[in-house]
Ligand SMILES: Nc1ncnc2c1ncn2[C@@H]1O[C@H](COP(=O)(O)OP(=O)(O)O)[C@@H](O)[C@H]1O
């Protein structure tokens with residue numbers, strides 16, 4: 412039983428990282444009907460931005476001196492990485508997707524794959540191809556509750572992800588920009604007629620989705636210790652499957668899908684074999700596409716004339 | 717300041733190679749109710765869409781309250797005080813009636829004004845008031861039409877373009893919608909009404925333009941056109957002798 416609880420805790424923490432990344436896929440899909448394949452690379456760049464920000468704040472010195480990295484600096488690292496990723500995401504939108512927005516759907520899709528490959532290679536060029544150890548922005552402190560070992564890192568991942576997702580919920584439901592996003596995703600021309608600047612709304616969508624992916628990148632670095640320029644490929648794909656599982660276009664769906672994929676992966680690794688931890692995601696993808704292609708919380712598209 | 721709300725000169729609209737609007741000119745004076753009538757495919761919707769910038773014209777000029785709209789994006793045109801109630805309503809189907817109305821005030825967010833306009837809309841369409849929390853997609857066709865008109869009013873426009881508000885509605889509802897259009901006009905809002913229901917349109921409007929395959933075939937006061945034998949035969953389905 413404690414073993415099971417242990418796995419569930421790890422699964423929840425991993426799943427909340429997937430959920431953060433899945434939100435970006437689902438928001439962009441909801442508004443542009445585009446699968447942003449470059450999103451995994453935005454996640455990767457976010458992780459590296461956090462890495463460099465922590466270095467700039469002198470994390471090496473703190474580590475050598477055996478002192479904990481101050482919390483305010485850790486928060487600053489998170490915010491800087493989120494800002495950097497938002498800048499990258501909106502630049503990708505402006506340079507790569509906007510020019511092909513009115514083209515047939517295959518064109519933006521291929522563009523997205525191109526941007527993804529470009530960023531993977533640019534990442535290897537700029538950051539170097541070798542994995543790097545993620546700096547201890549948070550010092551790991553394990554503690555035990557009823558025989559279950561929990562670390563402060565797992566708890567932090569869960570809490571930070573939950574806080575960001577709650578903030579997103581308030582933003583989407585409670586602000587004019589959030590409303591504009593929903594309006595554009597339902598009916599772009601009607602949204603224009605309300606006076607909504609659709610370009611600006613799409614940009615906001617990319618900015619927010621990318622910032623959330625960067626937060627996911629830092630939490631991933633904290634959790635997995637190592638990062639590399641290709642880390643966005645597999646993790647991005649898993650988060651995409653999470654978005655599809657939850658119902659692509661649905662924000663609560665992305666959260667649910669992320670958590671479920673995280674749990675499935677952790678339980679498979681724990682009870683079946685660690686060798687299957689990546690494969691289970693794709694088994695789930697195939698099952699969803701066969702049994703419930705609209706996803707758990709997605710709606711079947713019904714256009715009322 | 718121009719005394720024209722809308723001034724269209726030699727407007728041409730095309731989709732690919734198909735020219736849908738072939739050089740029409742049209743004026744709407746401030747405070748007027750003008751109707752644009754014509755059969756299906758005559759180019760009425762294309763004209764309205766090009767006014768609000770949803771379809772860019774290939775040539776011609778459109779002036780809104782004296783301002784040339786060439787190259788101005790839709791959200792800016794709307795900010796100048798025009799609202800389009802589109803054909804087919806285009807309500808935000810998965811949002812509540814209240815959210816739809818609030819989005820109508822996207823550019824006029826100031827709370828007191830927004831609430832005053834909401835109250836006015838509910839007085840105009842009591843059925844919407846009873847359904848503020850209901851999802852817009854579950855409204856009947858007539859209620860969706862009311863919502864589309866009310867949503868336009870929420871932006872406090874000076875000019876409203878209505879695209880076939882009677883389309884697909886039962887006669888009783890049509891009468892109700894047209895009563896509210898007259899009421900809206902009484903409050904000082906200029907109206908350009910596109911209709912296929914020629915009889916009703918000519919009863920409601922002061923002036924009319926008749927569009928035939930992308931060209932203005934006839935124009936004049938509504939009273940004149942009501943008596944025009946060509947209109948009576950072609951659009952009112954009347955025996956000229958009757
Ligand atoms: N999006 C479009 N693509 C191609 N042709 C169109 C499009 N919209 C309208 N048309 C054509 O333009 C002409 C005028 O259409 P429209 O403006 O909708 O007329 P109306 O509103 O008077 O029925 C029609 O021949 C129609 O087929």
Ligand SMILES: [Mg+2]
Pocket residue numbers: 757760761762803879880
């Ligand atoms: Mg039409």
